[in-house]
Amino acid sequence: MTTARKPKNHIQESVGSKVFDVINVIIMLLLCFVTLYPMWYVLCASVTENAYLVAHPGAIFWPHGFTTGSYGLAFSHPLLLSGYKNILIVLLVSLPINIILTLFCGYVTASKNLMFKPIIQFLIMFTMFFSGGMIPAYLNVRDLGLYNSLWALILPGAMSVYNAIICRTAIQGVPESLTESAYLDGANDIIIVFRIILPLIMPTIAVLLLYYGVGHWNAWFNASLYLADNEKLPIQNVMRSILIANSNVLNSAGSDNDMVNQYAEAIKYSTIILTTVPVLCIYPFLQKYFVKGVMVGAVKG
Amino acid sequence: MTTAKSSKVVPQFHRLTFAQRVIRDWKLNKWKYILILPVLVYLALFCYKPMYGLIIAFKNYKPTRGIERSAWMDPWYGWFERFFTDPYFGRLIGNTFIISLLTIVFGFPAPILLALLLNEIKNSKFKRTVQTITYMPYFISMVVTCALIRVYCQQDGLISDLVTAFGGTRQNWLMNSAYYRTIYIISEIWQTIGWNSIIYLAALSSIDQDQYEAARIDGANRFQQVIHITLPGLLPTIIILFILRMGRILSVGYEKTLLLYNSNTYDVADIISTYTYRLSFSGGTPQYSYSTAIGLFNTIVNVVFLLATNFISSRVSDNSLF
Numbered sequence: 001m002t003t004a005r006k007p008k009n010h011i012q013e014s015v016g017s018k019v020f021d022v023i024n025v026i027i028m029l030l031l032c033f034v035t036l037y038p039m040w041y042v043l044c045a046s047v048t049e050n051a052y053l054v055a056h057p058g059a060i061f062w063p064h065g066f067t068t069g070s071y072g073l074a075f076s077h078p079l080l081l082s083g084y085k086n087i088l089i090v091l092l093v094s095l096p097i098n099i100i101l102t103l104f105c106g107y108v109t110a111s112k113n114l115m116f117k118p119i120i121q122f123l124i125m126f127t128m129f130f131s132g133g134m135i136p137a138y139l140n141v142r143d144l145g146l147y148n149s150l151w152a153l154i155l156p157g158a159m160s161v162y163n164a165i166i167c168r169t170a171i172q173g174v175p176e177s178l179t180e181s182a183y184l185d186g187a188n189d190i191i192i193v194f195r196i197i198l199p200l201i202m203p204t205i206a207v208l209l210l211y212y213g214v215g216h217w218n219a220w221f222n223a224s225l226y227l228a229d230n231e232k233l234p235i236q237n238v239m240r241s242i243l244i245a246n247s248n249v250l251n252s253a254g255s256d257n258d259m260v261n262q263y264a265e266a267i268k269y270s271t272i273i274l275t276t277v278p279v280l281c282i283y284p285f286l287q288k289y290f291v292k293g294v295m296v297g298a299v300k301g
Numbered sequence: 302m303t304t305a306k307s308s309k310v311v312p313q314f315h316r317l318t319f320a321q322r323v324i325r326d327w328k329l330n331k332w333k334y335i336l337i338l339p340v341l342v343y344l345a346l347f348c349y350k351p352m353y354g355l356i357i358a359f360k361n362y363k364p365t366r367g368i369e370r371s372a373w374m375d376p377w378y379g380w381f382e383r384f385f386t387d388p389y390f391g392r393l394i395g396n397t398f399i400i401s402l403l404t405i406v407f408g409f410p411a412p413i414l415l416a417l418l419l420n421e422i423k424n425s426k427f428k429r430t431v432q433t434i435t436y437m438p439y440f441i442s443m444v445v446t447c448a449l450i451r452v453y454c455q456q457d458g459l460i461s462d463l464v465t466a467f468g469g470t471r472q473n474w475l476m477n478s479a480y481y482r483t484i485y486i487i488s489e490i491w492q493t494i495g496w497n498s499i500i501y502l503a504a505l506s507s508i509d510q511d512q513y514e515a516a517r518i519d520g521a522n523r524f525q526q527v528i529h530i531t532l533p534g535l536l537p538t539i540i541i542l543f544i545l546r547m548g549r550i551l552s553v554g555y556e557k558t559l560l561l562y563n564s565n566t567y568d569v570a571d572i573i574s575t576y577t578y579r580l581s582f583s584g585g586t587p588q589y590s591y592s593t594a595i596g597l598f599n600t601i602v603n604v605v606f607l608l609a610t611n612f613i614s615s616r617v618s619d620n621s622l623f
Contacts, residue, residue: 035437108337133351156347190332218440244447
């Protein structure tokens, strides 16, 4: 009597299919937990009393005690402050150079009828598959007199070929009629690049800014090779000294040692929060553009 | 009439000498060449000049004499000979290959699996949220990621908490060679699974939806649809990414290794690039020439693997980079 079936979609879902859906959602939730928990851990640890952290460094699910003292230290310690300052200098100088070179490279490799384009393109692409490697790059930086200068973090990575390919593909999507009519109006290529191409590929430029920006912000290896003075180190290298080397670099930098010792553990987590959260706040807004960039770079590389 | 015109024009063009064509090209494209000049200068100074610097792999480089005036090695392959007879040679090659292969075996399919699972989720809001969250580790710096791994792996850390809950004993997991590679691979998957799935999701969205409709009418269940429609649709993308991955077979992440390993785990963790790093940058007299020779060997093996995979793939499946 109650067996009257309600018509569902086109084809009724089998039990197996429903079970799979439930398991799938559970797997995804677990994945999200595993991804988010470390950041939650850091957030809780950064406001937890130092004594608790020293005694119980294991599982933390909520703050134990509450203190923001480690953040105060993170904002006042000279070595950390110089770390933030240095990375901001690198970003402010690097990003315009990065974008301009990438834009020029993308524009020229996207244009047609250039007699020497095959050679130029080969010279650019070849560097993706072959490079001098760590030591020749280091000796090159020394030879050019960039050693122990912030320029050593800016110039060697001034353009990424991978990003230039992303930019090229975006420019190829701009209708040719636009550039042609600009030519007829007497514009040269520099005017076309900045007045016509640039405004039209702004979403791509935003993604490139993110890629370059995150790359600089998170880099530490080159700075560890190319810089000698502690005061010139960008923030990731300062963090490396605190987090990995466990050195008392904070103590030696002429600051309030009692304060440093008081927050020796918690300062690790508050610096992680301060350096990671800005990036994590930006990328979700550019997420919808990632697909394009990744797609192009990998398939047409 | 038009044919006559064009036949007049074309030979004229071909009669231009090389120099005339260069001049014509310059007049037409002057600004483009000016635009590309800074890029070429950059490549020359920071890509090709270091490539020239590779010649110190065949010289006995002395910092005081510089690249030019340092003496040539006799025989020219001296540093390579030394590497092949280096007591650590077997260990370095073995570790590099093993870690790389493990990363490929476990790390390469992981994002494909994630993309397939995400593709089966019907609630688009939930799907997007999962995507956003799984991208996150890609934006966390290597220093922070490795610092957290070290915090979790210490004696009283999270992993020990977890293991003791199941009856195991506490230990410092990163100090134990037996667990180093497991930790390396799992954290590698954690870092990259979301980001690497983007490209597969994009490829999935370009698969013709009518095929699924047709399969459903033929009575195919969801698993059969994945096997017969989704996977074949993904295959070209998978192959291209696999070729690119094979081109990095000897490029194990040295930044991560440097931040995770210690002298207790050198026997399983030390790889070619970290060895070259230590030869030149961790105390003692820097052995620049020897390091460079090892690095060059590493790069050449990578290029060979890239070309070989590309060749095999172009024969077997019509998918290739070039």
